[in-house]
Amino acid sequence: MRLGLRLLFAFLLITGLASLLVMRVFLVEVKPSVREVMEDVLVDSANLLAEAAADDLAAMPPGGDLRDSAFARSVHDYARRPVQAQIWGLHKRSLDFRIYVTDAQGRVVFDSGTPSMVGADYSRWRDVARTLKGEYGARTTRDSPDDELSTVMHVAAPVQRDGRLLGVLTVAKPNATVQPFIDRAERKILQAGTLLIGVSALVGLAVTFWTVRSVRQLRDYARHVGDPADDAGARLRPPALPGELGELAGAMDAMRQRLAGRARLENDVRALTHELKAPMAAIRGAAELLRDDLPAADRQHFAGQIEDQVRRQQDLVDRLLMLSTLQGLEAPARTEPVDLTALSEQVTQRLAPALAQRRLHLVWQRREPLPLRGDAPALELALSNLLLNALQHAPEGSVLTLDAHRDGDTLAWSLRDEGPGVPDFALPQLGQRFFSTPNPVDGRKGSGLGLAIVAQVVALHGGQWQAEAASPGLRVRLRLPAASH
Structure with a gap:
């Protein structure tokens, strides 16, 4: 099979699969997106109703309920209202909010959906429990355990008065009420995806012709790169062979x-x-x-x-x-639990005489445990090279600043000296073999292999390193993945 036919077939196959995958992704995202919008509306509604219920809940006697309150009458009147709404071609004929209120201990004092639940303990329900703790409370629960379409979204809001928590108001709405909107969006995505596949087939013809021509020219060029005696490669025509x-x-x-x-x-x-x-x-x-x-x-x-x-x-x-x-390694030679901060302390203790000789002061800005799995000797070598480099370039009597802290799932370690630093043009070259800057103490230049070793050790452990101007001095940052639990 010729290259053109292969590419056309591959293009159509990949494009078709990609289009189907994209459509699938869109279809999968429609439902969560609609429900996210619904949750946003429920948040606003819950907080608005919490303000409306505050007066009645504040006036409620201990052990009482809100069944005969003005708030309860308003909710019941809302539930009886007739609705005939046209929403983008879809008909809405019912009001679907279920509203319940608990006191500060989680006891139900009002429930528009199930009045018999008044007096029940809802304090362990996720929406109520989290809200009572001052957190955002929400949950989605199936009315019927075997029916995934029976899920109901609950969003709670605190009922407060003068900074005091009086209770929790929860607004619930069945997810089935927005299912028609989801179904309509999915139909439109399928129609658009079908059209996309058809257009892609036409584009594939043009792309295949252009690709075949370019690839053949590039192949002939690649065959003759590095052969200065042959300058006719661009004029050769490829044989009509596959592969x-x-x-x-x-x-x-x-x-x-x-x-x-x-x-x-x-x-x-x-x-x-x-x-x-x-x-x-x-x-x-x-x-x-x-x-x-x-x-x-x-x-x-x-x-x-x-x-x-x-x-x-x-x-x-x-x-x-x-x-x-x-x-020559693709991964650390050995992996074991290592604390980068403890390893740094070991290295600094070993270098303490050299630090004292030059009257250098070591200061920790932050000193948090930095656990990871890696090659302890290699990491110790990298830290030693960094500290020796800082020791050699720092002015006598100055300060070396170490910082070790966690940043999410990343371990952040840095070392700063107060030496002359490195010119901006030289910063990107640090870590390359045999590149170094003069030592301010004796003017001698090193081999540059120390920072090259640092770069290689960090890369083997899946991390990154960076050198930056610190004004004055140089700061070297290491970022390594934390040990997974």
Whole structure:
């Protein structure tokens, strides 16, 4: 089967299914939407009637009821009123509100639908119980347990006088009274959906022709990308063979992998070479000087310089290996319950001597437990890198501010230093391999692998990280999903 026929068939199939799905979604949403509007009307009605009943309920003696009150007579008069209403072509011939009132203990003092229930205890019914607690009270209950069309919506409102709760008034209305409106809306949706499918079939012919032509051009282009010796690819005509889409996907994927892998490797090798130049030159220079007859102090100085540079290179290699290991993972290497706040405290305690040496003060803005499931060693490594980075860039005697709190289902953790910060143009590049800014203490630049490790650890745990200017300083935010219960 040719590509055009395949695409046309697929388009019609997908469009038909999508149209049916959309119609189904609309049909499913019609009933809840109508009932939401009905609930809104019931809320207004309940609050209005609660004001009307307030005087009679306030005057009612303890243990009494409202059956002979002015409010009760008004409700009974309402129920007897004749109605002949035309609502968008539909006839309404009955008034459907059921109204009942309870006192502050939940005892029924009036019920327009079932007068025999006066004196009954409604305090455990959801609408009454929640309203008595000062909350929004509503419920939907079936009159007949086996009939889903017998549901009745109840909405309650508090009856108050001078800030004192006198009782609860509930307005109930059967959902069946709005079912004709739902049925009419569903019929119109079905008619419109049928027309949509027909129009989609016509659009499919035009879209298929355009798509086939574009895909074939793109396939030929993808086959010759990366081959500078062949510049005639755009002029080639594809053979009349099936499977063009498969060839296109394979050609473009192979091209992407080759180009992306080659570019990444070249960038990493170039950056790593650049990072190693300075320490290698320092080691070579110190080694040459050590061949001479030097005073003991100078020999000690140059030996220490070699040791320092070797340590830098070892740290670079270790971090690069760690980052490579993390990038090879699709999920955390291990999952266990972890408290990010407790883990932060462990890291800060371990770094306490370094903080004290530079007279840095650690302040918690908020310190809430942040439970999640993850790889504790990897998370500890990420937090250590962030704190070390802040420690290196913060001015001596300044403050490091930590914040740990929950934001819904998200754990929010942040660290701010009061250093020189990072220029705005450099903020988006933080977290990239071998990108770093000069250390304000000694002017030396790091490898940038620390923040790259942070970014990778956070991504493995399904979170996000962000660096932003704090004026002064830099604030790093982590957002991670909380542990599910």
